[in-house]
Amino acid sequence: AQKVTQAQTEISVVEKEDVTLDCVYETRDTTYYLFWYKQPPSGELVFLIRRNSFDEQNEISGRYSWNFQKSTSSFNFTITASQVVDSAVYFCALRQGGSEKLVFGKGTKLTVNP
């Protein structure tokens, strides 16, 4: 069975602070894909990143970075120098190889205060 756990329900930081959103996943497949999505108050899901299970390289995109560690089944997301516009709900998701279904975590609501 697949499962995604985002233990942090809500996080509140002050602008310019760094913040890490945790994601732990469970799957029995050796081939799978991990995702992060941002959902601002408007509701639309914004795709941030996709990672496949064979690529453990960390990735950096501007102020965003992702740390994928298969040994701990984690795919954590760090925002450096947070900004008010980063305020949103962030979802981690998992898709097994060969399946079309995305399984979402419960999301972490990030509030960045000025």
Added chain:
Amino acid sequence: GAVVSQHPSWVICKSGTSVKIECRSLDFQATTMFWYRQFPKQSLMLMATSNEGSKATYEQGVEKDKFLINHASLTLSTLTVTSAHPEDSSFYICSARNRGGRGYNEQFFGPGTRLTVL
């Protein structure tokens, strides 16, 4: 590219009426579309997978007769909430899987439809 639209963006209806929500892939063909439901402050739950030209596959616990899905073309899927009740009030989000080109085989999400049943 890879834009998905939903219409309407919000709808308010009376209990007992039916509501149709459209999901369109604007610049790509989608053999498969997905319908999700999201309650306030909760995660997205997959309701059904819609394949063009065939019957939708519903997730366990989702009433097929309540949530009618039609995927008549490669760019359009519709979700009809029949005999809506207040407990059906929710945020409905569709996604479409790209057959080719940019983002091949990944899901692109629509902006969502907020349904309020009075």
